[in-house]
Amino acid sequence: MRQNLVAGNWKMNLTYPEGLALVEEITRLAGDAGATGPEIVVCPPFPLLHGVGQALPQGGRFHLGAQNCHQKESGAFTGEVSAKVLASVGCEYVILGHSERRQYFGEDDELLSQKLKAALVAGLKPIFCVGESLDTREADETFAFISKQLTDGLFHLSNEEFEQVTIAYEPIWAIGTGRTASSAQAQEVHAFIREQIARAYDAQAALNTTILYGGSANAQNARELFSQPDVDGGLIGGASLKAVDFATIIQSF
Numbered sequence: 001m002r003q004n005l006v007a008g009n010w011k012m013n014l015t016y017p018e019g020l021a022l023v024e025e026i027t028r029l030a031g032d033a034g035a036t037g038p039e040i041v042v043c044p045p046f047p048l049l050h051g052v053g054q055a056l057p058q059g060g061r062f063h064l065g066a067q068n069c070h071q072k073e074s075g076a077f078t079g080e081v082s083a084k085v086l087a088s089v090g091c092e093y094v095i096l097g098h099s100e101r102r103q104y105f106g107e108d109d110e111l112l113s114q115k116l117k118a119a120l121v122a123g124l125k126p127i128f129c130v131g132e133s134l135d136t137r138e139a140d141e142t143f144a145f146i147s148k149q150l151t152d153g154l155f156h157l158s159n160e161e162f163e164q165v166t167i168a169y170e171p172i173w174a175i176g177t178g179r180t181a182s183s184a185q186a187q188e189v190h191a192f193i194r195e196q197i198a199r200a201y202d203a204q205a206a207l208n209t210t211i212l213y214g215g216s217a218n219a220q221n222a223r224e225l226f227s228q229p230d231v232d233g234g235l236i237g238g239a240s241l242k243a244v245d246f247a248t249i250i251q252s253f
């Protein structure tokens with residue numbers, strides 16, 4: 001069966017000392033998540049990855065993730081980081097298709113397909129993000145939009161490849177805005193995503209896929225969101241930068 005998972009997306013925040021202090025505090029507060037706790041993924045900026053990975057408790061529920069990777073294995077791509085390099089510093093996960101990457105860096109479904117492949121070849125587990133804008137929601141086109149993101153960006157993977165993928169539903173209008181999707185809105189889209197997986201792959205794949213909610217999830221609303229049958233955890237931005245809040249979210253199942 002699928003795993004519950006909480007991932008902290010630090011985005012472009014925290015210096016190295018601040019990052020180390022944060023993981024020390026998180027592991028003190030939530031390090032005993034125990035056998036029934038969720039998998040925990042910490043996603044710092046690139047230069048912090050190795051050091052933060054070393055500071056995480058080893059061999060348990062804590063894992064290291066990156067926020068992006070390049071689609072090529074190596075080469076003359078100044079300033080870029082390959083999935084292979086990420087794996088070599090201890091990353092197990094990589095966030096791909098975040099709306100900020102799509103919006104500010106022009107990442108489209110074709111590019112994301114290549115990044116997914118590169119991540120999988122390097123042995124990384126992608127956390128693949130989808131989500132609609134406010135305009136799309138208000139035009140009643142949420143389902144069509146999400147379906148297209150899944151079909152064009154993700155469902156080209158083979159069954160074996162798809163097994164490695166976690167999906168994050170992140171409505172753009174809820175990211176960093178303090179405006180969370182209601183648990184019913186989240187559940188409705190998560191159930192829809194699971195149906196789409198069953199169509200593209202099979203019922204077992206749909207049951208096994210971890211689907212996270214992201215977008216102003218916090219210590220106050222996590223329990224309600226995670227109580228929904230198709231919400232298997234969260235991709236947490238702002239609240240992952242506060243140890244007490246992130247630990248509370250981890251303990252919200």
Ligand code: PGA
Nearest residue numbers: 175176215216236237238
């Ligand atoms: P937020 O960000 O929790 O700050 O809304 C979530 C995300 O963008 O992954």
